[in-house]
Amino acid sequence: MTLSSRLALAMVLLAVVTACIVGAFTYYFLAAAAAPHGVAAAIGHAVLTGGAAAVLLALVLAAGLAQSLSGPLLRITGAATALARGELMPMQGVSEIAVLADVFTQLRARQALLEHTVQSISDAVLVIDADGRIVIANAAAKRLLGVDLSIDIQSTPFRYLLSDGVTRAPASSSPLMRALRGEDIDDMEFVVEARATGVRENVAASARPLRDEAGVLCGAVAVVRNVTEQKRAYQALIDSEQMAQSIVDSALDAFVQTDDSCVILDWSPHAEALMGWTRAEAIGVGVEELIFPEPQRAVHRQWVDRFLSEASADATGGRYETALRHKDGHEFFAEVSLTALRRGDRFIVNAFVRDITAKRAAEEQLFQAQKMDSVGQLTGGIAHDFNNMLTVITGTIEILAEGVQDNPALAGIVKMIDDAANRAAQLTANLLAFARKQPLRPLKTDVNALVEEVVKLLLPTLGRQIEIETVFGEPGWPALVDRSQLSSALVNLAINGRDAMPDGGRLVLRTNNVSFDPHEAAANGLGAGDYVVIEVADTGAGIPAAIRGRIFEPFFSTKQFGTGSGLGLSMVFGFAKQSAGNIVVFSEEGKGATFRIYLPKAHNGPSPQMAAAGDEEMHGGNETILCVEDDDFVRDLVTVRLRSLGYTVISAPNAAEALALVNAGTAFDLLFTDIVMPGNMNGRQLAEKVAGLRRPLRVLYTSGNTFGVLSSNGGVGEGVLLLAKPYRKADLARMVRLSLDRPIDHVGDPIPMPYSVLADVEGFLKENPPKG
Incomplete structure (x- = not known):
């Protein structure tokens, strides 16, 4: 018999017994009222005996039914207690208990699923009751907040700070306590700090109050998320954006950002300074219409279209030079560096713009200087070789003039040749001047x-x-x-x-x-x-x-x-x-x-004195001259000229042979050497080596182009004597005599001669006039 049948039977029996007892007593009272005293007593006795028997029978039946009902109820109570502890007790017997067992099994499965779901949530989940005791705390809550069911919400190993990371948060302001007061809390940020280690974590909490069916507050639930990494990433993004903006704002170049239709999206302060348009005036305007001259607009658009068509998914860049127009209308040259960034199916174009007007002018000046220097090197080399030939020509003309001086017709022809040679000499002098190779004093x-x-x-x-x-x-x-x-x-x-x-x-x-x-x-x-x-x-x-x-x-x-x-x-x-x-x-x-x-400007001090030109009368001598000249015709002519002046001449075609003669002990009074010669030694180097072997040494240089050998600035150098080609016999005689006659010290340097200080005194008085 099922538990419900037993309960129904017990109820029926109880009703029957109750009806019998009530009927017996009712009959007793009615019979007693109508019957004589003796009869009434007999009837009452019979009724009481029957009622007692019925009560006794009812008690026996009730005891049996209670015993049959108590066992299943005890098993149900035990199963419910076990379920509360998270255990499942098997139940057997009547069918109702089996049904309850199935229900308890389903409830336990759902409870386990719920507990597993809560424990598997990566965010911390906390539930408190109306007294603030923690009744649910998942594993994330234990890791993040250090709480479990053994403590209350205010007894954690953490300090709580507001989102500024400085202000201490009172317990009453926590999301759970506020939710326990009926508030709904969404994404409240605060900081938790471990008391033991001082490690801080940024968290965001959402909380809701819990109410029973009657609407009475019975607890609160909170979900707490660790947002430390998100905060760091967000701060890094902000720092990156601020850094990028700082770079744009502090860059020496102007920054202009456009979309792929060339509409301006950003315009830096340097862009305002460079092109005259304010940011408010530039944003939203097509860049071609704003800053490009009319002829350049179509070219720029074509360039950008080609640039974007070749751009890949990654950032790509390009650079070009163009003319731009300032707000006031003047044009300038600029270098534009572009970077294209893909955003979906569109592009963002970042451009840095640099004014290169001065750079272009400098490049043109450099190109012009390089071109002039190249031409100068060429003309200088031509002038050098031409001067060697002119030296021979002018020397030969002088010899011819001496031979035909008694023949007016031939003398006229020689004069024409001499004039042409002079013009050629002036031409080479001009070439050397342009080439910056002529010797300056x-x-x-x-x-x-x-x-x-x-x-x-x-x-x-x-x-x-x-x-x-x-x-x-x-x-x-x-x-x-x-x-x-x-x-x-x-x-x-x-x-x-x-x-x-x-x-x-x-x-x-x-x-x-x-x-x-x-x-x-x-x-x-x-x-x-x-x-x-x-x-x-x-x-x-x-x-x-x-x-x-x-x-x-x-x-x-x-x-x-x-x-x-x-x-x-x-x-x-x-x-x-x-x-x-x-x-x-x-x-x-x-x-x-x-x-x-x-x-x-010349520095203060005495003016250097030039060697006196002397008179035009040619003076010779009997000294010995070591003549070093690589050009055979020039060497032969100079040898003849010097010997005609009475000098003894020892000639050498290059510096190496001249140095060999010196090492061999050859005696001479003057080294007369060309400056530019083939081989490993030029005339200046030869003079330095010879000066190291015998002192004092007198040196006279000659050249059609010094090529900067004597001095890096194109000058002759203090105390240096130079006979520039082409030269006449009179020039040769004067410079040779000057080289031999001027006083020198024990190492060969010229001894300064007395000079008049009148010009220097006058110059000083002119610059510093007397007062009063």
Whole structure:
């Protein structure tokens, strides 16, 4: 019989017994009321006996039923208690208990699934009851917060801080306690710090209150997530963005960001400074319309389209140069460096823009300087070889002139040849000047006085239709310059100015003093320092911009063929450069031209004295001269000339043979050597080796082009004597005699001769006039 049948039977029996007892007593009372006393007593006795028997029977049946019901109920209670402990007790017997067992099994399975789910959650899960006791804490909660079911929420091994990481968080402000007060908490951030180690973790918690069916608060649940790594990654992202923005803002180049349609998305402060447009004006505008000149817009768009079509999924870059337009309308050259970043199916284009206008100008100047230097090397080499030939030609002409001096017809022909040789010599001198290879003798020079002398020479040359004006800066600094070369340069510039004014005009020669800092000096192709400036300005037709960059090139001329060699300005250019200065030109068509020569200021001190030229009478001697010359024709001619002057000549074709003669003990009074020679030794090196073998040594150098052997700055060098090719017999005789006669010390250096200090005293008084 099932437990429910037993309970039903017990209820029926209880009802029957109760009905019998009630019926018996009812009958007793009714019979007693109607019957005599004796009969009533008998009836009552019978009724009581039957009722007692019925009660006894009911008690027996109830005891049996209770015993049959108590066993299953005890087993159900035990199973429920075991289920509360997480255990499952098997139940057998009546079918209802088996059903309950199935229900308990299902409940235990669901409870295990729920516990497993909570434990497997990577975030910490905490549940507290109404008294704040922890009733659920998963493994993540134990790891992160150090809590379990044995402690309450306020007894953890952690300190709790607010999200600033400094302010201590009271227990009442924790998400669970606030949820226990009925609040809903979402993503509240705070910091937990282990008391033992001091290790901190950033966490974010969400909490909700728990209510029973009646709506009464019975606890709270919280989910706590460790966001330390996310915070670090987010902070790293912020730092990276800030760093990138800082780089963009502090970069010397302008930064412009556009989409693949060339619409501006970002515009840095340097972009504002470079191109004039503010950020507010630039954002959202097409970059072509904003900063590109009209002819460059289509070119830029084509370039960007090709650039993006070749871009890969990774960042890719490119660079090009273009003309850009400032807000005020002026154009400048810029170098644009592009980087394309793919964003989905579109591109973001980052561009750094650098103004290269000055760089381009510097590159053009460098290219021009390299071109001029290359041409200078070529012309210098040609002039050197040509001067050797001219030395032979001029020497031969002099011999011919001596032989035909009694024949006027032949003497006239020789004179024509001599004039042509002189013109050729001047041509090579101009070539060497351009090539910066001519030997200079820089002296402390009063530029104002020299200009006055040049003007006196120019007055009859330029003609009456040219008005000459001089403007001198006061006080005028002395310049360190070769006087004869400066005079030639000024004459060349003046003649060019006259030719630019065929109908007359005004020529102004102006002097001034300037001091340049490194930036100003670089802009003028100079080093920092003090300079004397000489301007030659005309009011002629001016120089077209198309040819302005070529006017200093050798053989370039705008004059008609046959009216100019094209070497005048190139000679001036080379002379100024070799003098550690420069020449610049300012000109516009129809507004004349101004040439400005910069020369270094001479330091205070006595002016070096040039060797006296002496008279034109040739003096010879009987000394012995060691002549070293690699050109056979020149060597033969010089040998003949020196012997005709009475000298004994020992000749050598190169430095090696000359040194062998010295080592062999050959006696001589003067070493007369060419500077540029084939082999491992030049003339300067030969002189140094010979000076080491015998002292004192007298040396006279000769060359058609020194190639900087004597001095790195193109000068001859203090105390050095040089006979430049081509030279005449009179020049040869004078320089040889000077080399032999000037006093030298025990090592061969010249002994300074007394000189007049009058010029230096006058110069000092001019610079420092007496007061009062």
